[in-house]
Amino acid sequence: MNKFLYAFILVLVCASCSAQNVTTTVVEKDVVVHNNDKPKLVVGIVVDQMRYDYLTRFESKYGKGGFLRLINEGFNFKNNHFNYIPTYTGPGHASVYTGATPKNHGVIANSWYDKTIDKRVYCAGDDSVQSVGTTSSAGQMSPHRMKTTSFADENRLFTQMKGKTIGVSIKDRGAVLPAGHTANAAYWFQGKEEGNWITSSFYMNDLPEWVKEFNKEKSVAKYLTTWDTMYDIDTYTESGSDLNAFEGGFKGKETATFPYDLAALKESNNGYDLLKSTAYGNSIVTDFAIAAIKEEQLGKDAITDVLAVSYSSTDYVGHNFGVNSKEVQDTYIRLDKEIERLLNELDIKVGKGQYTVFLTADHGAVDVPSYLNSVNIPAGYLDNDKAKEQLTMFLVKTYGTTDLVKNVSNNQIFLNRTKITELKLDLSDIQEAIINEIITYDNVDKAYSATTMSTTSFSYGIELLLQNGFNQKRSGDILIIYDPAYISYGRTGSTHGSGLNYDTHVPLLFFGKGINQGSSFEKTTITQIAPTISALLGISFPNGATGQPLIEVMD
Incomplete structure (x- = not known):
């Protein structure tokens, strides 16, 4: 030619x-x-409470089609961290999708004391909307407290609202915050006696017919079966003994040991809510996500769609049984199969090489402190009643009143600024006086004032993480850091929230269209995910994003 x-x-x-x-x-x-070499579908997978070492510790038990497919065919960032405090579910999901920290997106915790209206608020709660799919208040949710856009929002704007966004999670906040402000839908699971997927009037006034049919089939009921280990429990050498003193368990069962007769335990454990705290909660999410891909025709044209999937049952199991439990190991072995099932469906419905996936977590978790004590590692539990009594005595002795403190929550102290003004006291002086007092309390490692956070720029260390999580309008007057592995929690099970590696170090895997194969030990942060996906799609970065794209991952 x-x-x-x-x-x-x-x-x-x-x-x-x-x-x-x-x-x-x-x-x-x-x-x-x-x-137009863009993926037809971007699938974001957030695994709630997934420490990075779950990838390596349980690796020998994983198949080739789940986590290991993402690793071997995609890109593995092995030193990926959250770059702020607190490491909770709400802020985590918001940060993954906005590329910002709570300093900018405003989701400072799962719930927090709102000093402007003098009451506690929930990160996704919204009384101005109505429940859809349930008569309970569980559907009164929206992303209105998240102040910035997500990359899903930016994709919707870029495509003139033609690219779809669907959020799916057991938890409302795990679906609502990632899906963003412009989503076509976000769905979450309502347990108890219902066992249905629900949503909010923020998105629609009635459930789509396919969701109604899905609920009508009561497919979740099949998971009320016996939860036993997938493989011989004696081969689960990567976790602790099944019978120990560090796990919670379920009501109606004397020991926290396999097997669990879920049908028999249902009535004593809030009905279908029981499934949330088992490996089968993740299966429910995969079932619904696959249905959404089919029924919403995601990835069926050249305009990029976004599917935000959050697997929450890993968090419920971790809180109940702890990081080192057989239950956690079995949950991840089974989740590996769920990831494989989802990828296989994407291969069929969207096409191999036509979609992009990232997988990460919203936070990690600490080993059960009582277990750490048993192997001579410093750890323990905070005596909040003692600390409250000490602070009360100090306030009375120094200022003649206890009314100077309005609220104590999320490791923050909120002062009564109206009372301080009435007494003609200086705010910064009181902040410093309380800091100098509480730093002497047991297991308080550091404390900083809002004044310091607002006037000093930190460039490294735990102070930088505090500052990245500090929202001047929403955060408290005093921020407290406790000793490593000291938590405010029961003596069984794991929790999270700190800026230490066990809470900040989480997986970050990219896979699929436009993604290089490889790995890196260079430190990356959670706020780099949204800019990377935005760069891949050629769209604007989320409006509050502070992270930079991960150039090496893109083909």
Whole structure:
């Protein structure tokens, strides 16, 4: 073919394809031209409470099609961390999708004391909307407290609202915050006696017919079976003994040991809510996500869609049984199969090489402190009653009143600024006086004032993490850091929230279209995910994003 004629035809073909927003590849000898090389679907997977070492500790028990497929065919960032405090579910999901920290997106905890209205608020709670799919208040949710956009929002804006966004999670906040402000839908699981997927009038006034049919089939009931280990429990050498003193368990069962007769335990453990705290809660999420892919026709055209999937049961199991439990190990072995099932469905419904996946977590978790004590590692439990008594005595002795403190929550002290003004006291002086008092209390490691957070710029250390999590309008007057592995929690099970490695170090895997194969030990942060996906899609970064794209991951 004449070179000039070929070039002219190529220009016409590409111009036509661009106008129709479709993907075309033209091949002439060694010449390959791609137009609109974006993935048809971006799937974000957040695994609630997944420490990075769950990838390596349980690796020998994983199959080739789940976590290991993502690792071997994709890119593995092995030193990925949260770069703020507190490491909770709400802030975690918001940060993953906005590329910002609570300093900017405003989700400073799962729930927090709102000093402007003098009451506690929930990160996804919204009394101005109505429940859809349930008569309870469980559907009164929206992302209105998240102040910035997510990459899903930016994709919707870029595509003139043609690219769909669907959020799916057991937890409302795990679906609502990632899906963002412009989502077509976010769905979460209502347990108890219902066992249904629900949503909010923020998105729609009635459930789609496919969701109604899904609920009507009561497919979740099949998971009220016997939960036993997938493989011989004696092969679970990567976790502690099944019978120990460090696990919670379920009401109606004397010991926290396999097997668990879920049908028999249902009534004593809030009905279908029981499934949330088992490995089968993740199966419910996969079932619904696969249905959403099919029924919403996600990834069926050249306009990129976004599916935000959050697996929450890992968090419930971790809180109940602890990091080192057989239950946690079995949950991750089974989750590996769920990831494989989801990837296989994406291969069929969207096409191999036509979608992009990232997998990360919203936080990690600490080993059960009582277990750490048993192996001579410093750890323990905070005596909050003693600390409250000491602070009360100090306030009375120093200021003649206890009314100066309005609220204590999320390791923060909120002062009564109205009372301080009435007494003609200086706010910063009181902040410093309380800091100097509480730093002497048992297991208080550090304390900083809001004044310090607002006037001093930190560039490293735990202070930087505090500052990244500090929202001047929403955070408290005094921020407290406790000794490593000292928690305010029961003596069984694990929790999270600190800026230490056991809470900040989480997986970050990229896989699929536009993604290089490889791995890196370079330190990355959770706020780099949204800018990376935005760069991959060629769209604007979320409006509050502070992270930079991970260039090495992109093909």
